[in-house]
Amino acid sequence: MKKLILSITVIAFLVSNCEIASFDDDINNNPNLPSKAEPTQLIANAMLSLPSLSS
Numbered sequence: 001m002k003k004l005i006l007s008i009t010v011i012a013f014l015v016s017n018c019e020i021a022s023f024d025d026d027i028n029n030n031p032n033l034p035s036k037a038e039p040t041q042l043i044a045n046a047m048l049s050l051p052s053l054s055s
Contacts, residue, residue, distance in 0.1 A: 029035070
């Protein structure tokens with residue numbers, strides 16, 4: 001009887017502690033290829049491409 005109660009307790013503990021993984025829609029985003037750019041990033045790249053402004 002003790003083994004039954006212990007096994008039920010262990011199983012209940014394991015099942016209650018297993019969290020269902022929720023995946024966001026952002027899981028497949030590529031950090032090296034952003035889909036949105038900040039205006040400051042765009043201006044900095046534009047300034048670097050101009051020969052008179054780059055050092």
